[in-house]
Amino acid sequence: EPEVTQTPSHQVTQMGQEVILRCVPISNHLYFYWYRQILGQKVEFLVSFYNNEISEKSEIFDDQFSVERPDGSNFTLKIRSTKLEDSAMYFCASSEQGAGNYGYTFGSGTRLTVV
């Protein structure tokens, strides 16, 4: 069964540093997403991406965040200057269609710890 692959599985970074979280979506999927889950809290939508541009973003996704699909396979989330409150599990997801009758396939997540 096709999978969404995320690397690394766990990243520890110092406050103020830049981090890049990587995702390889399922190859024939067209819509890509990032979600995060702060420990003990609900899964929150960050951003959706389609046709090489952001289609929607939440208020969490401020100027410190950016996404990119640099080479047609990877889908990255960059946090420019990490804060303690960015510590969370970050999930990448992809779907064949954004608004159609499809569920999302999620990756295993990257646990980001900001110290």
Added chain:
Amino acid sequence: AQSVSQHNHHVILSEAASLELGCNYSYGGTVNLFWYVQYPGQHLQLLLKYFSGDPLVKGIKGFEAEFIKSKFSFNLRKPSVQWSDTAEYFCAVKGGSQGNLIFGKGTKLSVKP
């Protein structure tokens, strides 16, 4: 704005007990409804989904959910839980033209052997 409420934060059951996890959503239009499960240390996995048609949806591992439009509910059920069902369960809604899922806070299920 859309929202999803899951009523139970933590449910503890013995094996073979029946399970029902509540989920209510707020959205006035057509919705797609999902239940995801997250086993300890693993990623979110789709249990079942509802788009249209029969409001009683059957998913993997013996789970089912019933969409009751008048109650804005999509409760998850399983007649007899197993220890391996210990996980966190998330209800999610996708409504209107938006492409993103809105998740509930999740319900942690602990099944005692």
